[in-house]
Amino acid sequence: MTICRIQPGDPASPVILHVPHASREISDTVRAGLLPSDAELETELDESTDTATDLIAQGAADYTTAGRGRPWLAINEVSRLVIDPERFPSDDEEPMNAAGRGAVYTRTCNDAPLRPEPAPDTQHLMDTYFHPYAATMSELVDDRLAATGAAVIIDVHSYPHRPSAFEDPTRPRPALCIGTDDFHTRDRLTAQVLAAFAGLDEKAVNTPYAGCYVPLGRYRSDSRVSAVMIELRRDQYLNTDHTPDPTKLDALSRMLATLVDQCTAAGAAH
Numbered sequence: 433m434t435i436c437r438i439q440p441g442d443p444a445s446p447v448i449l450h451v452p453h454a455s456r457e458i459s460d461t462v463r464a465g466l467l468p469s470d471a472e473l474e475t476e477l478d479e480s481t482d483t484a485t486d487l488i489a490q491g492a493a494d495y496t497t498a499g500r501g502r503p504w505l506a507i508n509e510v511s512r513l514v515i516d517p518e519r520f521p522s523d524d525e526e527p528m529n530a531a532g533r534g535a536v537y538t539r540t541c542n543d544a545p546l547r548p549e550p551a552p553d554t555q556h557l558m559d560t561y562f563h564p565y566a567a568t569m570s571e572l573v574d575d576r577l578a579a580t581g582a583a584v585i586i587d588v589h590s591y592p593h594r595p596s597a598f599e600d601p602t603r604p605r606p607a608l609c610i611g612t613d614d615f616h617t618r619d620r621l622t623a624q625v626l627a628a629f630a631g632l633d634e635k636a637v638n639t640p641y642a643g644c645y646v647p648l649g650r651y652r653s654d655s656r657v658s659a660v661m662i663e664l665r666r667d668q669y670l671n672t673d674h675t676p677d678p679t680k681l682d683a684l685s686r687m688l689a690t691l692v693d694q695c696t697a698a699g700a701a702h
């Protein structure tokens with residue numbers, strides 16, 4: 433089963449908009465392994481879901497300049513509470529394991545039990561969801577490399593205004609947090625992000641979140657793969673009931689489309 437839905441873009445486009453955390457979907461079987469009540473689970477989903485980031489990415493794809501290449505979309509169709517595709521699969525490498533927020537979460541955002549520790553269905557969840565997802569992303573990146581000679585992964589997230597329990601509450605929480613990697617994020621790409629989102633007040637690099645997603649087979653080994661993470665603070669486009677404001681969401685899609693257009697041109701010239 434693949435839970436990573438690919439929406440094809442232009443064959444000549446190296447750009448992939450990756451949306452890992454937008455879904456609230458949890459199957460009955462997986463739900464049965466979670467400890468919170470239904471009400472508690474809704475609260476957890478409100479805090480941990482990057483609500484409507486799929487709509488922001490879809491809007492950006494629709495706005496990209498015709499002829500310069502529509503990006504490819506890769507969207508996780510289930511909640512990060514099932515598995516988090518962006519974590520490292522092994523215990524030793526993943527620092528968020530300490531907070532119970534590795535590939536299979538065992539703690540909620542507020543440090544309450546989400547699953548028994550260790551979670552008895554971990555292997556099943558990794559085999560059923562995590563590894564097939566990673567394979568789909570890996571194939572998509574390989575495919576873009578073969579077709580265009582480059583791949584540019586733009587990871588589209590959002591994050592809550594107030595810090596969750598596992599976060600350092602002293603870190604700045606700008607309107608846009610840009611996650612970068614020393615190997616995969618060239619200064620030019622960071623500059624393109626800053627320019628595309630110039631309309632937002634505060635922008636900062638690697639605070640409160642750091643890094644960006646690259647499939648493990650290419651991670652820090654293939655410089656043809658560029659990557660950057662976009663973390664939008666949610667109060668900019670979500671109402672207090674967690675529903676998106678269409679006008680604000682549309683403005684963010686346009687900014688992201690500007691970035692995609694620049695990356696498409698840059699990737700083609702790679």
Ligand SMILES: [Zn+2]
Nearest residue numbers: 453482589590
């Ligand atoms: Zn996220």
